[in-house]
Amino acid sequence: MITLAELRNEYARGSLDEHDVEPDPIRQFQLWFQQALDAQVPEPNAMTLATVDEQGQPSARIVLVKGADERGFVFFTNYESRKGHDLAINPRASLLFYWIELERQVRIEGTIEKTSAQESDAYFASRPLGSRIGAWASDQSREIAGRAVLEEREQAFAERFGDNPPRPPQWGGYRVVPARMEFWQGRPSRLHDRIVYTRNADASWQISRLSP
Numbered sequence: 739m740i741t742l743a744e745l746r747n748e749y750a751r752g753s754l755d756e757h758d759v760e761p762d763p764i765r766q767f768q769l770w771f772q773q774a775l776d777a778q779v780p781e782p783n784a785m786t787l788a789t790v791d792e793q794g795q796p797s798a799r800i801v802l803v804k805g806a807d808e809r810g811f812v813f814f815t816n817y818e819s820r821k822g823h824d825l826a827i828n829p830r831a832s833l834l835f836y837w838i839e840l841e842r843q844v845r846i847e848g849t850i851e852k853t854s855a856q857e858s859d860a861y862f863a864s865r866p867l868g869s870r871i872g873a874w875a876s877d878q879s880r881e882i883a884g885r886a887v888l889e890e891r892e893q894a895f896a897e898r899f900g901d902n903p904p905r906p907p908q909w910g911g912y913r914v915v916p917a918r919m920e921f922w923q924g925r926p927s928r929l930h931d932r933i934v935y936t937r938n939a940d941a942s943w944q945i946s947r948l949s950p
Contacts, residue, residue: 754922858911
């Protein structure tokens, strides 16, 4: 039987050079994201979101990115969830995209801001009806007595709102405004390529190579 210590793979699908990357990390991300789409990576928009609470306890979970442009990276959630409480106390977050099929990671660190009500309304309206009802039914991260409680709430809100539920007041978007972005390409012998962008005071970006 193979032990955990024996599990390993060699990475040899690509390389990354600081002289070849885009000068802006958002454009570099968009380039890699399109390549992940073209490669049919499963759920390429899935990312790990890490937050920290008032005791300094980190917490991580998978969420889906719903926007990525020069302003930052957007995801939507319940503001009263555990992540929402963390971000209200400490408005900083870290994101991680991991596209194992391409042997690539993207790490993003930055500050948090809420999206506008108009942005949140527009995205909420685009969701499937079941997801919109679910946003009302779930008191996210709160303890419940059982699955039946959730299903009863779902039924009650479906009857209340029909086909046009409004956005719940406690539900909306967050934007991670990046201050640092790292692009990681797996290489043989664990000598991986790591290119990091650091935002300067004038909003320009400095590009550096890190040792793996």
